[in-house]
Amino acid sequence: xxxxxxxxxxxxxxxxxxxxxxxxxxxxxxxxxxxxxxxxxxxxxxxxxxxxxxxxxxxxxxxxxxxxxxxxxxxxxxxxxxxxxxxxxxxxxxxxxxxxxxxxxxxxxxxxxxxxxxxxxxxxxxxxxxxxxxxxxxxxxxxxxxxxxxxxxxxxxxxxxxxxxxxxxxxxxxxxxxxxxxxxxxxxxxxxxxxxxxxxxxxxxxxxxxxxxxxxxxxxxxxxxxxxxxxxxxxxx
Amino acid sequence: xxxxxxxxxxxxxxxxxxxxxxxxxxxxxxxxxxxxxxxxxxxxxxxxxxxxxxxxxxxxxxxxxxxxxxxxxxxxxxxxxxxxxxxxxxxxxxxxxxxxxxxxxxxxxxxxxxxxxxxxxxxxxxxxxxxxxxxxxxxxxxxxxxxxxxxxxxxxxxxxxxxxxxxxxxxxxxxxxxxxxxxxxxxxxxxxxxxxxxxxxxxxxxxxxxxxxxxxxxxxxxxxxxxxxxxxxxxxxxxxxxxxxxxxxxxxxxxxxxxxxxxxxxxxxxxxxxxxxxxxxxxxxxxxxxxxxxxxxxxxxxxxxxxxxxxxxxxxxx
Numbered sequence: 001x002x003x004x005x006x007x008x009x010x011x012x013x014x015x016x017x018x019x020x021x022x023x024x025x026x027x028x029x030x031x032x033x034x035x036x037x038x039x040x041x042x043x044x045x046x047x048x049x050x051x052x053x054x055x056x057x058x059x060x061x062x063x064x065x066x067x068x069x070x071x072x073x074x075x076x077x078x079x080x081x082x083x084x085x086x087x088x089x090x091x092x093x094x095x096x097x098x099x100x101x102x103x104x105x106x107x108x109x110x111x112x113x114x115x116x117x118x119x120x121x122x123x124x125x126x127x128x129x130x131x132x133x134x135x136x137x138x139x140x141x142x143x144x145x146x147x148x149x150x151x152x153x154x155x156x157x158x159x160x161x162x163x164x165x166x167x168x169x170x171x172x173x174x175x176x177x178x179x180x181x182x183x184x185x186x187x188x189x190x191x192x193x194x195x196x197x198x199x200x201x202x203x204x205x206x207x208x209x210x211x212x213x214x215x216x217x218x219x220x221x222x223x224x225x226x227x228x229x230x231x232x233x234x235x236x237x
Numbered sequence: 238x239x240x241x242x243x244x245x246x247x248x249x250x251x252x253x254x255x256x257x258x259x260x261x262x263x264x265x266x267x268x269x270x271x272x273x274x275x276x277x278x279x280x281x282x283x284x285x286x287x288x289x290x291x292x293x294x295x296x297x298x299x300x301x302x303x304x305x306x307x308x309x310x311x312x313x314x315x316x317x318x319x320x321x322x323x324x325x326x327x328x329x330x331x332x333x334x335x336x337x338x339x340x341x342x343x344x345x346x347x348x349x350x351x352x353x354x355x356x357x358x359x360x361x362x363x364x365x366x367x368x369x370x371x372x373x374x375x376x377x378x379x380x381x382x383x384x385x386x387x388x389x390x391x392x393x394x395x396x397x398x399x400x401x402x403x404x405x406x407x408x409x410x411x412x413x414x415x416x417x418x419x420x421x422x423x424x425x426x427x428x429x430x431x432x433x434x435x436x437x438x439x440x441x442x443x444x445x446x447x448x449x450x451x452x453x454x455x456x457x458x459x460x461x462x463x464x465x466x467x468x469x470x471x472x473x474x475x476x477x478x479x480x481x482x483x484x485x486x487x488x489x490x491x492x493x494x495x496x497x498x499x500x501x502x503x504x505x506x507x508x509x510x511x512x513x514x515x516x517x518x519x520x521x522x523x524x525x526x527x528x529x530x531x532x533x534x535x536x537x538x539x540x541x542x543x544x545x546x547x548x549x550x551x552x553x554x555x
Contacts, residue, residue: 002352004348004351004352005352008337008340008348011337011339011340012337012339015339078335079331079333079335080335080336080337082302082329082331082333082335083336083348083349083394084352085302086300086302086324086327086328086329086395087321087324087349087352087353088321088322088323088324088325088353088354089321089352090321091321228319228321229304229319231297231302231303231304232297232300232302232303232331
């Protein structure tokens with residue numbers, strides 16, 4: 001970890017207008033939960049659409065996408081990454097520092113509203129379950145999206161395809177794809193931790209934890225290796 | 238195309254700081270750099286070439302920013318590609334001037350010093366900022382800087398760790414004449430301290446003022462290398478074409494034909510005179526004297542083929 005990189009990455013992230021995109025989605029989720037609660041609806045009826053369909057399928061991955069591609073992808077786009085690359089730093093230090101910022105920012109942005117929604121829906125234990133799931137999701141999604149920044153020139157697009165098409169669409173029809181779905185690991189972990197009957201996982205806890213580890217470790221190692229071989233392209237040749 | 242070696246480089250006491258052996262770089266079918274071999278020792282060297290010649294590609298390979306498709310690039314014997322520790326010895330000022338605009342000049346250079354793990358980053362930062370004369374503006378955010386100020390701050394960040402090798406891609410772009418002079422002095426000083434300084438430029442005069450040795454690169458190939466003055470002479474003694482407008486074109490044409498340095502004159506009612514001169518210097522010195530003696534007023538004198546490309550293509554053919 002490198003405090004200089006962490007500090008500059010965080011300042012760059014908060015300074016971008018794109019960061020404001022992070023606010024409406026979690027606010028919408030909490031607002032909806034409060035609204036239906038005030039209207040007297042039974043949590044059993046709205047937990048699935050608000051917590052799973054909105055919170056875990058949209059809020060968590062989209063926030064992670066904005067942040068995860070923001071910490072590295074933006075610097076690749078505008079060329080400022082070259083300043084960091086021209087330093088005698090192990091590439092692992094650069095990636096881990098960037099990843100730490102992404103995970104922390106995503107976790108705070110997602111877990112606070114998750115906890116609030118859990119409270120509104122039923123109990124502190126549900127809130128805690130959602131927070132633990134959110135932490136795992138922040139780590140796994142951010143690792144994936146940081147790596148995507150180095151693997152493709154369009155990380156946001158590829159990330160959206162993964163979240164919307166792979167996890168969102170195919171996950172509903174083809175149960176086999178769930179084994180490669182971070183969203184499913186998050187639901188399973190939140191389910192196990194909260195012991196709430198409002199949410200229920202589709203894959204086993206062992207698979208969830210093992211596959212989360214595979215995602216995080218694999219994506220991080222891949223990102224470090226790609227950064228070692230990163231080509232800085234000039235405006236002219 | 239063959240490389241014109243116009244003089245053997247002066248022997249360098251230490252081993253070559255930067256060494257390129259048979260380096261090529263291609264993207265698919267496009268060859269950006271073709272079999273370049275060059276050795277840079279202490280002092281300032283200019284990397285001269287027209288836009289698109291491959292200067293940035295060569296610099297980026299030296300900087301470890303690009304992998305050579307073939308050949309080896311080393312700094313003090315260490316490969317630059319996939320070898321971050323080599324950056325302790327290299328400072329890079331790329332042409333792309335992206336910086337985090339929210340940082341002040343001081344913060345930017347200090348971050349560089351910290352990332353180099355210098356013992357006293359603040360002192361190194363102060364020294365580097367003084368060197369580029371950015372002390373007055375160091376506490377302003379870099380987004381408020383002019384292009385030249387940003388450039389100088391980037392130079393400060395690149396030399397904050399006192400690298401043995403400094404690579405600069407078009408460092409004079411966007412600088413006003415005073416800043417340009419200052420940057421030239423700075424590069425001279427760095428060279429005199431025994432550092433290896435390589436800067437790229439597409440402007441002949443810049444290279445002339447800064448460096449004694451030059452590497453000329455044209456269309457991805459090393460076209461000439463060695464002493465600048467010899468290369469400059471090759472460039473200036475080639476035939477030159479001028480168009481002239483004067484108060485009496487016909488009379489001037491007759492007088493010019495008597496001048497040794499003139500190889501041919503063409504008279505055109507609209508365009509005026511087109512003069513082919515064998516020797517740039519002699520012709521440009523002779524013209525005012527001839528005009529004066531013939532009482533002709535020269536209204537316009539335009540060198541017709543002074544584009545760098547034509548200079549380079551002549552040089553490559555030489």
